[in-house]
Amino acid sequence: MTKKREFDKDYFLWERFKKGDNKAFFSIYDKFFDTLFNYGLHFSRDKDLIKDCIHDLFLDLYKYREKLSEIDNIRFYLLRSLRRLIHKEKSRKISALRGEQILMQNDIPQMAFEDNLIAIETESENNRVLGEVMKVLSDRQREGLLLKYEQNLSYKEIAYILGISVESARTSVYRALKDLRKALKKKGFSMQVLFIFLRNRNLIL
Amino acid sequence: MNKKQKIEAHDILSDDEFTEEYFSDNTKKTEKSDEKEIWKARIIFDFLNARKRGSWPVEREQTKKRLEKSIQKAETGKYLLKWVAAVFLLLAIFSVLLIRNNLKTETAIVDFAQTIDPTKSDSVTNLILQDGRKVLITEEESQIVYDEKGMNIVIDSSQKVSQEVKQKKEVFNTLVVPYGKRAQISLAGGSKVWLNSGSKLIYPATYLKGKREVYLEGEAIFEVAHSAQIPFIVRTKDFDIKVMGTVFNVSSYPEDNVSSTVLEKGKIELSPNERSFLRKEKLTILPGHMVTFNPVRKTFQEQQVDTEYYFSWRDGYIICKGEPLGSILRKLERYYNVSIKLQNAEFKSETFSGYLDLKNTPDEVLKVIAETTPFSLKYENKNFNH
Incomplete structure (x- = not known):
């Protein structure tokens, strides 16, 4: 329900922006900057590169606003665009490096979970365990999880971004979740927290 | 999923309908839900969702400022482009108007002039009225005076002719002076014209508001009543003369190679009939000057003259x-x-x-x-x- 209402709000914002409302344009910017920045961090630890890409993304939006099609999910549209821009920017940088023969580096993985960020998240035992699993998941699985749970995208949208079928997207996410759950089961998870949680639930009930 | 009979954490999370609200909304849970699995799902979800919460206000503002600058730059370029486009459009419209204007110099009076039989076989002066009536004047030197409305015409102070004149409608009278005769005519607007032998003057029968226009073939001296608002236009086969109020002579005989005009008083403006698109010639001449039009080269030649020579025939x-x-x-x-x-x-x-x-x-x-x-x-x- 809230998701639907949120979509409607976004839709009107987008329509206003397309009609030339600059306020709507910057509302979209303000609303999605953090999301986009966080999303970008999954691909690169170079914050300047992410800022550049977000800048270019919005400048293009502004320039071509009249030609933009009607979209039903701004978030999906922006994420997809940013992802494309970052990949373009990264491959440009890599080829520049190659040209100069400075670095004979392997391809930068599509999803590079930064160690420092993972460190923040592994404050609890559970998170540490889950973090370990994340490291062994495939790029596609990691990104699928991210798009599904961080960005609230549908399988259809995920499939579109990853360039795979909806069924593959679904399977990919499902298997990743299964692995994560298994890890929790194997290592056991903090029953103490579960107890608190159950108590809270009882209170609600 | 159902074969397991038990819904596990990954089943909860991978569901199409799953949202964060699942954890707070009990209506979505079934009896199959296991508290333990829900809790696992919650842990996994929180872990996966953690990074979403990062906030980057500094980066946001930095990038916003840069974006605003870029937009301004893009807009300026766009406006510049729009201006350039607008200027080009205006030029195009202007050119079209100019061409059309050039092609459409013919006016009602010129059209009318072309319907008049050019023969000069008559031996007497002819005044052709709006209704087609011909008034014959046998005098060698005749004087024709129109009243203010153009309805009553007095010829040589004795003969009186009347014609019906409707206001607002442009109707023309023609005065044909054959060789051997001269005529002086006072038009409805108060201007006077002396017509030399072998000349023809077409003029509006009545004084029309906002328009003073005559067509001349042959030679005539014009004494135009001054009106700053309404220019008096003399059209000839070769050129048009625009005046405000002045005395000048025009010679434009069909058999003569050159047409000319001599200005005694005031100021007149000449423009050739066949205006070329690139050089729209307009020549303003001052008293004491004669302008000769070369119909072959379509050019004007101006020279200072003793005006007396060109006005003496009147006397x-x-x-x-x-x-x-x-x-x-x-x-x-x-x-x-x-x-x-x-x-x-x-x-x-x-x-x-x-x-x-x-x-x-x-x-x-x-x-x-x-x-x-x-x-x-x-x-x-x-x-x-x-």
């Missing part, structure tokens, strides 16, 4: 100063409606200076010329031969 004499004999004889032919032939064509370019009284008979005038030259005159029927 019944010709003043010549270094004028070729051919030109003088042509004037006399028209004035008296006679044919004068030079047996030796070489004399055509011989120049003469002097004063010829047109009140005398043609042979008397020619005698004056012959006195100063070794010419002899021969009179044959109505023809004079040197």
Whole structure:
């Protein structure tokens, strides 16, 4: 329900922006900057590169606003665009490096979970365990999880971004979740927290 | 999923309908839900969702400022482009208007002039009224006066002619003066025109508001009543003359190679009929100047002259100063409606200076010329031969 209402709000914002409302344009910017920045961090630890890409993304939006099609999910549209821009920017940088023969580096993985960020998240035992699993998941699985749970995208949208079928997207996410759950089961998870949680639930009930 | 009978954490999370609300909304849970699995799902979800919460206000503002600058730059470029486009569009429209204007110099009066029979066979002055009536004037020198509305016309202070004139509608009268005759006409607007022999003047029968326009073939002197708002336009076969109020002579005979105008007083503006697109010539001339139009090259030539020579015919004499004999004889032919032939064509370019009284008979005038030259005159029927 809230998701639907949120979509409607976004839709009107987008329509206003397309009609030339600059306020709507910057509302979209303000609303999605953090999301986009966080999303970008999954691909690169170079914050300047992410800022550049977000800048270019919005400048293009502004320039071509009249030609933009009607979209039903701004978030999906922006994420997809940013992802494309970052990949373009990264491959440009890599080829520049190659040209100069400075670095004979392997391809930068599509999803590079930064160690420092993972460190923040592994404050609890559970998170540490889950973090370990994340490291062994495939790029596609990691990104699928991210798009599904961080960005609230549908399988259809995920499939579109990853360039795979909806069924593959679904399977990919499902298997990743299964692995994560298994890890929790194997290592056991903090029953103490579960107890608190159950108590809270009882209170609600 | 159902075969397991038990819904596990990954089943909860991977569901299409799953949202964060699942954890707070109990209606979504079924009896199959296991508290333990829900809790696992919650842990996994929180882990996966953790990074979403990062906030980057500094980065956001930095990038926003940069974006605003970029947009401004893009807009300026766009406006510049729009301006350039607008200027081009205006130029295009202007050009089209200019071309159309050039192609459409013909006006009602010019159209009307072309319907008039060009023959000058009549031996008397003809006043053709709006309804087609012809008033014949036998006098050699006639005077025609229109009243303010153009309804009543007085000819030589004695004959009175009336015509019906409807306001707002453009109707024309024509005055045809054959060779050997002259006429003076006072138009409804108060302007006066002296028509020389062999001339035709088409003019509006009534004084129309906002328009003073006549068509001339032949020679005439105009004394235009001053009106700063409404220019008086004289149209000829070669050029148009725009005036505010002035005295000038126009000579535009069909048989003459060149048309000309001489300004005595005031200021007039000339423009050729066939205007070329690239050079829209407009020539403003000042008193004491004569402009000759070369119909072949479509150009104007301006020179300072003694205006007296060009206005003297109105008062019944010709003043010549270094004028070729051919030109003088042509004037006399028209004035008296006679044919004068030079047996030796070489004399055509011989120049003469002097004063010829047109009140005398043609042979008397020619005698004056012959006195100063070794010419002899021969009179044959109505023809004079040197």
